[in-house]
Amino acid sequence: MATAQDTREAYIKVCMEKGVDINNEVMFLINRMEELNEHGEPSPHIMRLHGNKRNDQNEMYRRRIDDNELEIFSMLFTGNTYLVGIDLGYNLITDEGAKLIGKLLEETPSLETLILSYNDIGVSGATVIAKGIQMNETLTCLKMDGNKFGRVGGLAIAGALQVNTTLEELDITNTEQDTQSLIALATVLKSNCHLKKLVIGRPLLHSKQEDTTIHFARLLEVNRSIKEIHLRNHGMVNFGVEQIVNHVMDNMTLLHLDVSCNQLSRDGMESLAKYLKSNPPLRILNVGYNRAEDDGAIVLSNALSRGNINLETLVIRNNSLTGKGLCALAKSLTLNTTLTQLYVWGNELDTPACQAFRGLLTGVIPRLAPNDTDIKSYVVDGVPRLAQVACPY
Numbered sequence: 534m535a536t537a538q539d540t541r542e543a544y545i546k547v548c549m550e551k552g553v554d555i556n557n558e559v560m561f562l563i564n565r566m567e568e569l570n571e572h573g574e575p576s577p578h579i580m581r582l583h584g585n586k587r588n589d590q591n592e593m594y595r596r597r598i599d600d601n602e603l604e605i606f607s608m609l610f611t612g613n614t615y616l617v618g619i620d621l622g623y624n625l626i627t628d629e630g631a632k633l634i635g636k637l638l639e640e641t642p643s644l645e646t647l648i649l650s651y652n653d654i655g656v657s658g659a660t661v662i663a664k665g666i667q668m669n670e671t672l673t674c675l676k677m678d679g680n681k682f683g684r685v686g687g688l689a690i691a692g693a694l695q696v697n698t699t700l701e702e703l704d705i706t707n708t709e710q711d712t713q714s715l716i717a718l719a720t721v722l723k724s725n726c727h728l729k730k731l732v733i734g735r736p737l738l739h740s741k742q743e744d745t746t747i748h749f750a751r752l753l754e755v756n757r758s759i760k761e762i763h764l765r766n767h768g769m770v771n772f773g774v775e776q777i778v779n780h781v782m783d784n785m786t787l788l789h790l791d792v793s794c795n796q797l798s799r800d801g802m803e804s805l806a807k808y809l810k811s812n813p814p815l816r817i818l819n820v821g822y823n824r825a826e827d828d829g830a831i832v833l834s835n836a837l838s839r840g841n842i843n844l845e846t847l848v849i850r851n852n853s854l855t856g857k858g859l860c861a862l863a864k865s866l867t868l869n870t871t872l873t874q875l876y877v878w879g880n881e882l883d884t885p886a887c888q889a890f891r892g893l894l895t896g897v898i899p900r901l902a903p904n905d906t907d908i909k910s911y912v913v914d915g916v917p918r919l920a921q922v923a924c925p926y
Contacts, residue, residue, distance in 0.1 A: 537567035579618035596659030600630035631658025638665025651679030661688030687714030719748035734765035746773035754780035761789035802829030806836035830858030851879030863889035
């Protein structure tokens with residue numbers, strides 16, 4: 534199967550053989566991919582069957598896929614070179630369905646993207662998928678966030694990464710990983726030179742010793758392939774981010790560091806400011822949902838004003854900032870010409886802050902484009918105010 538027509542015919546045939554009703558959404562997606570190709574629009578052939586999709590009235594209209602229907606897709610992808618990915622997030626797939634996915638990973642000739650977010654895959658399912666990853670030579674993106682497979686599943690995936698040489702993106706956020714599985718993963722990735730993006734938020738950590746943070750810091754010291762790492766909700770304190778900074782100083786590949794939703798305060802921001810002053814290649818820094826307060830914002834502003842010419846995005850939402858800290862950030866943008874995206878909603882946007890950011894948003898030549906921030910300026914009775922707009926972080 535190398536074309537949309539072959540894929541459509543194969544799907545209809547499999548449904549008839551299994552006595553299953555044809556899913557109109559699947560037919561629509563195949564037809565849509567074919568239309569885009571006919572109009573010369575490049576489009577990766579990914580079957581997006583996200584189970585939580587909603588219409589304009591916020592109503593769920595897509596039938597969620599269970600293990601029985603998953604067998605159809607397993608047969609459809611086997612030997613298929615037209616489809617390169619499938620999004621099965623927020624469906625009803627269990628360990629039984631994971632067995633089919635594991636087998637598919639071993640046999641598929643072209644699968645590159647596999648999204649299984651927030652299904653019901655447990656330990657045995659994750660173990661089978663990990664075995665499939667060891668055998669697979671095409672998969673580049675795997676998202677299993679929200680599946681509660683815990684330590685054993687995490688250790689299985691870490692073991693698979695010792696063998697796999699193609700996976701570039703891995704997301705195992707909110708999968709009940711613990712200290713042992715995180716340390717195993719960090720240790721394995723020291724010798725893995727293929728993974729580029731690691732998302733591993735909200736683990737179950739019961740120690741305040743920052744053991745896992747130290748291991749990830751050491752990982753970043755030696756790993757030269759990871760460009761993006763997300764360590765949200767790790768309970769990280771100032772000591773932890775200081776360890777990361779100390780070990781990442783010589784890292785010339787890291788472009789995106791996410792330490793949001795932790796317990797960082799002024800001292801943690803000082804460590805990050807020290808890192809920024811060294812002008813690393815870092816493009817995106819996310820410190821949202823910490824407690825930097827004004828002092829932390831000021832030290833970051835000073836770092837941005839003095840020598841950093843690489844950082845393009847700073848996320849500092851919900852950090853207990855007031856006008857003092859926000860005005861310092863706004864002033865830094867008049868000196869720093871490379872920072873183009875700044876997200877500050879969730880702080881105390883008092884009148885001085887509103888005035889400062891209004892100048893950035895509505896000047897003759899606006900310093901911040903409307904799509905590069907999470908605030909919008911407006912005026913009420915001659916007084917500037919700020920409103921929230923959508924934020925990608």
